[in-house]
Structure formats: C-alpha cells, structure tokens
Amino acid sequence: MAFLGSAVRRVVLAARPPLSPLCRTSTRSYSTEQTKEKNVPYEKTLKQDEGVSSGPTKPLPRSADAVVIGGGSLGCQTVYHLAKMGMTNVVLLERDRLTAGTTWHTAGLLWQLRPSDVEVELLAHTRNVISKDLEEETGLHTGWIQNGGLFIASNKQRLDEYKRLMSLGKVYGIESYVLSPAETKDLYPLMNVDDLYGTLYVPKDGTMDPAGTCTTLTRAASARGAMVIENCPVTGIQVRTDDLGVKRVKAVETAHGTIETPCVVNCAGVWATKLGEMAGVKVPLIAMHHAYVVTERIEGIQNMPNVRDHDASVYLRLQGDALSVGGYEQNPIFWDEVSDKFAFSLFDLDWDVFMQHIEGAINRVPVLEQTGIKSTVCGPESFTADHKPLMGEAPEVRGFFLGCGFNSAGMMLGGGCGRELAHWIIHYDYYGAYETKKNVNYKYNELLGKEYTFDFPPHHDVIKSECLSCRHGVAVFDMSYFxxxxxxxxxxxxxxxxxxxxDVNKKPGxxxxxxxxxxxxxxxxxxxxxxxxxxxxxxxxxxxxxxxxxxxxxxxxxxxxTDFSEDMGMISIQGPKSRAVLQEVLDTDLSNEAFPFSTHKVVNAAGHQVSADFIKTGEFTLERMGVTCDGQCN
The missing domain is CATH 3.30.70.1400 (Aminomethyltransferase beta-barrel domains)
Known part of the structure; x- marks a missing residue:
C-alpha cells in the first residue's frame, strides 16, 4: 500500500542520496515527462447504463431557439436556466454521456466566500439551486453535503484577508467565524495548528456530487420542454453573413443531422477551443492536467469540514471516512493535443508535480503521513490567462455564446454563471442597478466603519514615493496595453x-x-x-x-x-516637469500657445513619427503628455 509520506520520500530519494529525516523540499521545478492515459473503472458512463448505443439517445429536432453544446456542469446549468426562464425549445448536445470530460471527476467543492462580490452572488445561487431548488422541483437528491469549510491562515496578512471576506459575507448573509488556533483544534482535532495565526470557518459550505447534480438538472430542464441528447458529437457550426456584413450563427452540424438555430452556447470545457474554431471564434483557454488523490480510511475524520490552505496551495475534501487531497499545480503539465475520444479517462499521476500538495497536506494533518492512498485522479481541466471564466457573446459571431474556461471552479460557479448566460441570451443585460432604488438597505458602509481599522501594507511607502515623484517631478508610464x-x-x-x-464636431487635432x-x-x-x-x-x-x-x-x-493595438505603443509622461522632458525629445514647440491643452499633433521623436496628446491629470500643474508611436519606436 502506498502512503503519502512514502510518496514524498520516493520522489526525493530518486534525486539525491538518502536523508535521515523526512525531507519535504521539491527537487524539481518543472515536470519533463508527459503522463500517459490510464484505464479507469468507467466504461461509458457514471450511471452504469447497459447496452449503450453508438447513436444519439433521442432524434434530433430540425430547429431550436438555442443549442447548448457540452453536458458538463455549465452545459446542464445553462439548459436548466434557459428552460426555467421560458425558453423551452432548447437542446443540449453531449458528444458522449453527461459529465464526460472534466465534470465527472471534479472534487465538487463549494466555498461561499470569494474576494469578489460578484462571485459571492454567483456562488450563492449555485448553492440554492443544488441544495434546495432542484430537490423541490424534482424530488431527487443532488448529492449535496453540508459539512462546512475551513480556511487556513499561516500569517497575519492571510488572516486579515479572511477577516475582509467575513465582512463581505455578512453583507450577503453568509455565516462565518474567525477562529483562534485553539478553537480550530477543537473543531478539527486532527489538524496541526502550531503554525497558524487563525482560521475562517464557514459552516454552510459543502460538496456537490457531479453525476447527481447534472442528472437532476437535465431532468428538471426536460420537464419544462428542453431536449437533452447524448452520444451526439458536433461536427460543425454553420455561420451566415447577413445583408449588413454581420456574421451570425445559422445551424449546428452533427454526425446524425443538422439543427437550425440562431444561438449556440459553447460549454465544451477543454474542447471549447476546437468548437470555437468551427465558427471562426477564438477561445483563449488552455488544457492542463489537474489532480487529486483519495486516501484510505482515516479514524476521526468523519464530519470534519473541507479545508483550504491558500499559502500551501492545497485543499482537503471530506470523502466519507477519507480525504481527497489536491490543489493548483505550480508546474502543471499541458495537454497540447486534446483528444476527441477522451471521455471518462484519466492520466497517470506525475508525482514530481503533485508532491507540493502532499507536503502541505501532511503539515496540516500529520496523520496523513501514515495514511494509505486508495486512488489517484488526474484529469483534464481548462484554464484562462486571468483565472476568470469566458462568458458572453463572442465578438466575432453574433449568437455564439461562451460558457467555458472555469479554472477548476465550474461546479461551484455553474449555477450562477448558467443563470447569467441564460439571462443574457433571453433578456440581454437590462436589469441590475436599473431596477434597484438608490442606496436601499445600504449597510456595507456601516459595517466597514464599525469593524475595520486602517493598516498600511508593506509596499505602501514604495507607492508613496512613486506618487510623490509624479506629483512634484515627472514619471513615465507604459500604457501600450491600451x-x-x-x-x-x-x-x-x-x-x-x-x-x-x-460633441465630436471638433477641428482636426x-x-x-x-x-x-x-x-x-x-x-x-x-x-x-x-x-x-x-x-x-x-x-x-x-x-x-x-x-x-x-x-x-x-x-x-x-x-x-481598424484595430492598431498590437502595432502601436503608448507612453504617458506625467508631472509638472513632463513638458521639459519632452521638449528635449520632440521636434516641436510645446508651449501653451503652440500646443494648447486637449490637442494632439503628429511630431518626430528620435527619428520616428509619433502622435503627441496634451491632457491635464488632476490639478492644473499635473500635465500629461501622451505619445503614441508605431512598433519601431524605442
């Protein structure tokens, strides 16, 4: 039987001579080996259906108001909310079986608190759908387990962040408590609290079952008229160009027929990029190997909350009388060639990559060092550059919506994001602040005034020096990202x-x-x-x-x-001395008479033609001279 502690030793000893104590320092920064696909005990579906046919589970309709592609968390949530909002002529297409790809092996964690108030609201809706709405509508249990969540703070800055989360949670009615190390030990006796500053306990966090959730969502959607079709891979997206030259979705092509539709929702997960290419839409996400391990039985772990240690980048999810251990990989393996036949498969786990999570887990729950590993789960997951999901209508094609790139948070954000996608598709975005009276029940300001004291962060003095340099002298800002x-x-x-x-009726310049x-x-x-x-x-x-x-x-x-964003740079020179600095560089008179406020000129700088804009920033003495040049300027 493999043990978590021995897994650490095996990786370390393979790289250097034996050490007497257990060494928990990684010997490699990056994985150099591609892992192999491994066999798992799931032939076609988590539902253990017998006699699965090769064709679609239902005949395809000739047309639909919307076609959702992908039967994972986001696809099922989106079709459910579309049907619930009244769009009953909607179809969900899944190339294999529901949850295939990523959703079936997800950890299913749901944390209610996030730094963004928008995400807090999205998570709250997911929790309501999973824990209450679906059961009331269908009479089925989704697999929701409310065992609580515990956030670990190993330093003062992290604990301060959790206190801010707690204050934000109070605004939204989320119950949470900051616990001392001793109180944390009482709540979670198996936890090592020697290096803790404190924890944040959220008693109504929990876990979701992906198979139960998706099955219940689609059953509720079908009851309202939606059609869910499995074993139906999409082979193409037809796009038409209207009389105004606008590209619009026309139809979805499959191996078993074509569905005419003005709206497609791309919920294809790691396959979203391929699906986007069918319609001429760029989908900027990347597929990676993402893993966790499931331990053998641990005495005393029953009913413990799920644990998230951001500093160690590890989570501990309660799984009956065992734990699932995982986290975000620092040196992940990219899945460069996403296979169309990868459904309920997994990869072999790369222990070099995963070892950082073992170290953090053993430190937090020491009994794990002598606990066996029952199974490893390493599957595909999609990630985006800013770690935020891709949502909304694609700029290139009207009627082509994105609901993908959820960075391993598709289950927990699925309910809220599925609702927003459905609302955008049916109603656009005419709601929100424009239906809310100003400052009704505005309590957040009172909470901040009562509970916060102000403390400067360590980098405050650096920012102060930069600001004063700009105010009294001159500063240069690279604004080429504009x-x-x-x-x-x-x-x-x-x-x-x-x-x-x-008024745009101005003279040139x-x-x-x-x-x-x-x-x-x-x-x-x-x-x-x-x-x-x-x-x-x-x-x-x-x-x-x-x-x-x-x-x-x-x-x-x-x-x-015309877009020149990648072809032109932009530099902003700000401060009372900006004019003097630029006068040394540009071949034009920069006096107020020759170059008035709120004007621009095409001038020469170091042998290159540039466009110079004169704008005021803040007080009158703070002048900004913006310079835009082509890619050859240095």
Missing part, C-alpha cells in the same frame, strides 16, 4: 455622434474625453478629415471593439473600425 482604434469612412462623424456622449453612455470611458481625438483616433483601457478594449462594431453594423453606418 486599445488603439481608428474610425474612418464617409459616416465616421455620424457614427461618432451616435456612439459617444460628447482636438481631443475629447467621454463615455459610451453607460459603458466605458475613453479618449477620442479627431485626425485629418473625418477620421477619429480612439484610445481605450486595455482591460475593456475587446468589449469596446465589439460594442462599436455592433453599433456600426446595426445602424448601417458606412465606415470602418
């Missing part, structure tokens, strides 16, 4: 007047700051003739690009929007 667009064509002025709040009505803020300058230059914050550039293109298409304006 989106940089040009709006040109016969109707460019008409389009700008329709799009933006400020003038700059205007404005917003898209209720959306984002941007900088807008008029070039020669009816050509306009737009500079937009990098974090919302793609949203603005999509919004502007949509307006141009819907209104039929005869103009072009």
């Amino acid at each position: 989106g940089k667009f040009y709006l040109t064509g016969p109707d460019a002025k008409k389009a700008a007047d329709w799009l933006f709040t400020a 003038h700059i205007t700051l404005f917003s898209h009505l209720i959306t984002h803020f941007l900088l807008f300058s008029r070039a020669s003739g009816d050509a306009y230059y737009l500079a937009i914050g990098g974090g919302v550039a793609e949203h603005n690009w999509n919004h502007i293109r949509t307006v141009l298409q819907d209104q039929g304006f005869h103009c072009h929007l």
Whole structure:
C-alpha cells in the first residue's frame, strides 16, 4: 500500500542520496515527462447504463431557439436556466454521456466566500439551486453535503484577508467565524495548528456530487420542454453573413443531422477551443492536467469540514471516512493535443508535480503521513490567462455564446454563471442597478466603519514615493496595453455622434474625453478629415471593439473600425516637469500657445513619427503628455 509520506520520500530519494529525516523540499521545478492515459473503472458512463448505443439517445429536432453544446456542469446549468426562464425549445448536445470530460471527476467543492462580490452572488445561487431548488422541483437528491469549510491562515496578512471576506459575507448573509488556533483544534482535532495565526470557518459550505447534480438538472430542464441528447458529437457550426456584413450563427452540424438555430452556447470545457474554431471564434483557454488523490480510511475524520490552505496551495475534501487531497499545480503539465475520444479517462499521476500538495497536506494533518492512498485522479481541466471564466457573446459571431474556461471552479460557479448566460441570451443585460432604488438597505458602509481599522501594507511607502515623484517631478508610464482604434469612412462623424456622449464636431487635432453612455470611458481625438483616433483601457478594449462594431453594423453606418493595438505603443509622461522632458525629445514647440491643452499633433521623436496628446491629470500643474508611436519606436 502506498502512503503519502512514502510518496514524498520516493520522489526525493530518486534525486539525491538518502536523508535521515523526512525531507519535504521539491527537487524539481518543472515536470519533463508527459503522463500517459490510464484505464479507469468507467466504461461509458457514471450511471452504469447497459447496452449503450453508438447513436444519439433521442432524434434530433430540425430547429431550436438555442443549442447548448457540452453536458458538463455549465452545459446542464445553462439548459436548466434557459428552460426555467421560458425558453423551452432548447437542446443540449453531449458528444458522449453527461459529465464526460472534466465534470465527472471534479472534487465538487463549494466555498461561499470569494474576494469578489460578484462571485459571492454567483456562488450563492449555485448553492440554492443544488441544495434546495432542484430537490423541490424534482424530488431527487443532488448529492449535496453540508459539512462546512475551513480556511487556513499561516500569517497575519492571510488572516486579515479572511477577516475582509467575513465582512463581505455578512453583507450577503453568509455565516462565518474567525477562529483562534485553539478553537480550530477543537473543531478539527486532527489538524496541526502550531503554525497558524487563525482560521475562517464557514459552516454552510459543502460538496456537490457531479453525476447527481447534472442528472437532476437535465431532468428538471426536460420537464419544462428542453431536449437533452447524448452520444451526439458536433461536427460543425454553420455561420451566415447577413445583408449588413454581420456574421451570425445559422445551424449546428452533427454526425446524425443538422439543427437550425440562431444561438449556440459553447460549454465544451477543454474542447471549447476546437468548437470555437468551427465558427471562426477564438477561445483563449488552455488544457492542463489537474489532480487529486483519495486516501484510505482515516479514524476521526468523519464530519470534519473541507479545508483550504491558500499559502500551501492545497485543499482537503471530506470523502466519507477519507480525504481527497489536491490543489493548483505550480508546474502543471499541458495537454497540447486534446483528444476527441477522451471521455471518462484519466492520466497517470506525475508525482514530481503533485508532491507540493502532499507536503502541505501532511503539515496540516500529520496523520496523513501514515495514511494509505486508495486512488489517484488526474484529469483534464481548462484554464484562462486571468483565472476568470469566458462568458458572453463572442465578438466575432453574433449568437455564439461562451460558457467555458472555469479554472477548476465550474461546479461551484455553474449555477450562477448558467443563470447569467441564460439571462443574457433571453433578456440581454437590462436589469441590475436599473431596477434597484438608490442606496436601499445600504449597510456595507456601516459595517466597514464599525469593524475595520486602517493598516498600511508593506509596499505602501514604495507607492508613496512613486506618487510623490509624479506629483512634484515627472514619471513615465507604459500604457501600450491600451486599445488603439481608428474610425474612418464617409459616416465616421455620424457614427461618432451616435456612439459617444460628447460633441465630436471638433477641428482636426482636438481631443475629447467621454463615455459610451453607460459603458466605458475613453479618449477620442479627431485626425485629418473625418477620421477619429480612439484610445481605450486595455482591460475593456475587446468589449469596446465589439460594442462599436455592433453599433456600426446595426445602424448601417458606412465606415470602418481598424484595430492598431498590437502595432502601436503608448507612453504617458506625467508631472509638472513632463513638458521639459519632452521638449528635449520632440521636434516641436510645446508651449501653451503652440500646443494648447486637449490637442494632439503628429511630431518626430528620435527619428520616428509619433502622435503627441496634451491632457491635464488632476490639478492644473499635473500635465500629461501622451505619445503614441508605431512598433519601431524605442
């Protein structure tokens, strides 16, 4: 029988001579071996169906109002919420069986508290659906287990963060408590608390069963008229171009027929990129190996809460009288060639990669060192660059929605995100703040005033020095991450007047700051003739690009929007001495008379042609001279 402690020794001893004490330091930074696919005791489905046919489980309809592709957590939640909101002519297509791919082997953890208030609301809805709504609607138990959650703080900064989470949770009615090490020991007797500052205990956290949840979701959706079809792989997405040149979803092609539809929801998990390519949509996610191990029976572990130790990057999930041990890998293995035949399969576990989790787990629950390993689970998971899911309508094709890239949080965010996707598809986004009276029941400000004291972080003095340098001298900011667009064509002025709040009827060379009505803020300058230059914050550039293109298409304006974001750099020189610094670089007079406020010029800098913008930031003495140049500027 393998033990967690011996697994650590085996990896360490393979790299260097034996050591007398147990060494818990990794000997490798990166895994160099690709793991192999391994056999698992699941032939076709977790439901143990006999005589599984090779064809679809139901005949395909000729048309549907929406087609959801992918029968995992997000696909099942989305089709459930679409049906619940009244869209009954909706189809879910799964190429194998429900939960195939990633969902079937997920740990199924649900933590109610996250740093983002949006995520807290999404998680709250998931919990309500899983623990209450589905059981009331279907009479079936989803497999929800409420055993609580325990967040570990090994330093003061982490405990302060958990206190902030607790305050945020109070606003949303989430019960939580900050515990001392002694109180933590009373709650979880098997835990080592010698190195703890404290913990955050959330008694109503728990775990979900993926098979039970997805089965119940689809049964509830089917009862409202939705159609769930398994064993039906998608082979193509038909896209049409309308009279305005707009690409729109037309139909979904499968190996067993075609479904005409104006709306496709991509919930294909690690296969979402391939599905996007069928429609000409880029889906920026990557597939990785993600793992956990299941221990043998542990005496005294029954009814203990799930544990999350962010500093050690490990979680301990209660699994009956055993634990599942896992976490986010620091040096993960990428799954470069995603197989279409990978359904209920797993990879062999790479112990070099996984060892960091063993070390953290043994430190937190020492009895694990002598506990056997019953099974290993290493499967595919999709991750995104910013660790946030990809949601909403794709900019390239109207009617093609994304619900993928959930970074191993698809089960816990599935309910909330499935509801939001359904709402966007049926109602768009006309809700939220515009249905809420201002400041009704606004208690958050009172909570902050009563419970928080202010404490400067360690990097506060560094930020202070930078701010003072900019205020009294000069500072240079690289703002090349900004989106940089040009709006040109016969109707460019008409389009700008329709799009933006400020008066765009300025002479060439003038700059205007404005917003898209209720959306984002941007900088807008008029070039020669009816050509306009737009500079937009990098974090919302793609949203603005999509919004502007949509307006141009819907209104039929005869103009072009061109993206130069990757071809041009942007530098901002700020501070009272910015003019003096730039005067040494640019070949033009920068006096107020020659270069007034809120104007721009095309000038030369170090032999390169650049566009210089003059804007005020804050007080009058704080001048900003923005310079935009092509990719050759140094």
